Amino acid sequence: MPVLSKPIPPLYTVYILRSTVRHASLYIGSTPHPPRRLKQHNGEAKGGAARTARSTLRPWEMVGLVSGFPGMVAALKFEWALTNPHLSLHIPSSSRITTSAGTKRNGHPKRPRHSLTSILSNLHLLLRVPSFARWPLNVHFFAPEVYEAWQKWCSTANEPLRETIRVLTDFRPSPSNPNNSESPNADNDSRQPWGIHALPLDYTPMKDYVTKTQSIYDFEREGNCVGCGEHLDPGKGLYATCPNPGCECTGHVSCWSSxxxxKEAGEDIIPISGTCPQCKGEVVWGDLMKEMSLRVRGTKEIEKLLKKPRKRNARAESST
Known part of the structure; x- marks a missing residue:
């Protein structure tokens, strides 16, 4: 059965789960929908891991996560490496922080027990290794004490993260805030969302970008490649367009990459970011690829994104 090509998902994450009852109990997982996944871990929806099913440890909370993965497989690779840092080949033996805690009966290395410090230290390491360092990843923290532990580790780490890896915080509003939720992860539409409930779960943040590119490609206004200068024949190549508002700078994907x-061109590595040669605004490679994959592979997703809301029935309006 052939594998169907899909666009880069709007969100895919690797998260850190912590028991609100026993903070030492931690779990690492991956999901494209953190709010739904949290409900599964807490027994409010079907699914969830057996290791989080103990009622004595519920409710769980997501205290941090990494977003920006180009798909499920990429997130699963990162999740496995973070869960098994003593085995992961993504971590050079000379840089390994965590070692196995003995051996199992079958002779395989036993996974060491997670602690917040071990998870954060290995997270920092994985974000620096060649396998993941060039991905358009963001690190999010939703608990102040976890973010403080991260900062403490970063201050002692031998190497800093790349500047392109953003570290973001979104903590629970103070009790004095009228928009405050009653529980750490309450999902209430009448209150200001925060934490995992404020994350974009669909392509809405890309609506203006997609609207612009649809106009360019539908009306065949590609023009000449911004890189090599060749005329861009409509529908005969992989083209990408600058994401900045008002800029229609378009070119071959290979030219954008170069x-x-x-100076790194030709080294067979993934670009990270740079400036548009036309508008001089910032261009993130991950944004270019997400829009292009959506345009090429996500016809249904684009139709849903750009679908105009239905007008209210005149009779219904007159009765209100």
Whole structure:
């Protein structure tokens, strides 16, 4: 059965779960929908891992996560490496922080027990290794004490993270805030969302970008490649367009790659970011690829994104 190509998902994450009853109990997982996944872990919806099913440890909370993965497989690779840092080949033996805690009966290495410090230290390490360092990843923290522990580790780490990896915080509002939720992860539409409930779960943040590119490609206004100068024949190549508002700078994906890599071009590595040669605004490679994959593979997703809301019935309006 052939594998169907899909666009880069709007969100895919690897998260850190913590018991609100016993903070030492931690779990690592991956999901494209953190709010739904949290409900599963807490027994409010079907699914969830057996290791989080103990009622004495519920409710659980997501205290941090990494977003920006280009798909499920990429997130699963990162999740496995973070869960098994003593085995992961993504971590060079000379850089390994965590070692196995003995051996199992079958002779395989036993996974060491997770602690917040071990997870954060290995997270920092994984974000620096070649396998993941060039991905358009973001690190989110939703608990102040977890973010403080992260900062403490970063201050002692031998190497800093790349500047392109953003570290974001979104803590629970103070009790004095009228928009405050009653529980750490309450999902209430009448209150200001925060934490995992404020994360974009669909392509809505890309609506303006997609609207612009649809106009360019539908009306065949590609023009000449910003890199090599060749005319871009409509529908005959992989093209990408600058994401900045008002800029229609378009070119071959390979030319964009060479431009963003600069001196690194030709080294067979993934670009990270740079500036548009036309508007001089910032261009993130991950944004270019997400829009292009949506345009090429996500016809249904684009139709849903750009679908105009239905007008209210005149009779219904007159009765209100």
């Amino acid at each position: 431009h963003l890599l600069g």
